[in-house]
Amino acid sequence: MVQHSILVVEDDKEIATILVKFLRERDYQVTWASTGNEGWEDFKSGKYDMAIIDLMLPGMDGFTLCQNIRWSSQIPMLILSARHEEDDKVRGLKIGADDYMTKPFSLRELGARVESQLRRYGRYQEEIHHEDMLEYDGGLTIYPEKKEVILNSNSISLTSKEFSLLLLFCQNPQHAFTKKELYEHIWQQQEVSGNNTVTVHIKSLRDKLKDPLKNPLFIQTLWGQGYRFVGVPKK
Known part of the structure; x- marks a missing residue:
């Protein structure tokens, strides 16, 4: 039992x-x-x-x-x-x-x-099948257990916080996260006024994913609100 x-x-x-x-x-x-x-x-x-x-x-x-x-x-x-x-x-x-x-x-x-x-x-x-990998249109593959990210057959190096952000987005597609929610969930600290930690990490993550700001494949900015994941799962 x-x-x-x-x-x-x-x-x-x-x-x-x-x-x-x-x-x-x-x-x-x-x-x-x-x-x-x-x-x-x-x-x-x-x-x-x-x-x-x-x-x-x-x-x-x-x-x-x-x-x-x-x-x-x-x-x-x-x-x-x-x-x-x-x-x-x-x-x-x-x-x-x-x-x-x-x-x-x-x-x-x-x-x-x-x-x-x-x-x-x-x-x-x-x-459900245990997801040993997540695949999206645009060439993005994520291996949650191994903490590995592949973009167009190339491995990309993410910091632990960048990977945590990406995985949180993928596990909650289309959910609009505020910067405050992201900071307090990932960094486990109370957000203070003027803190741009989330903005800096999202920009770095976007750069590594080669994700355009205006026509995003993965992370969309909701101006005045926050961010959400818009990646399309590969069929």
Whole structure:
């Protein structure tokens, strides 16, 4: 039997202790983080099949954490929150959460929802092929695992940040990213006024991809908004 790995991000120690004990008794491998930033670091350094996230977290809030995880992964996410407002539920689901439970909650119901989400994710994993490469019109090929990028049969050298930007774009085609979102997601720091780090890296990435600004094949500038990936997958 495969042991599923679950990330629990909950700042209330009493609730977290109950959750972790309940899930481990059901043979899940559980990692607990008490802040949003800690949860994001755990997610990036580990491999998880599901995340259970509280909204009201110190540091990075639950909404931002869910958004960061969804930009990088399709694992199921279940939000736990003491907030009952409909707007919070709608916002959570819109940014990529798969389910939402309000506190206090039934452990029995939580267990059933966890099982349901993991079954659904398992079927999803079986239906898709693991992408060992991404190909686009214009001669661009990306190997995510090897962190290798080929343009018209030639290997191009990207910095770690440039590659992270490109992969984030490819994993979220047509999504309009603001400079603030890109900076805070890739650099993991709060953006400050006048920071042109993202602009410089996007320009360098474009130059290496030989991507024209006016008629882009891959990265489009949305003036006054940010950037989005417009690459066409090769059939």
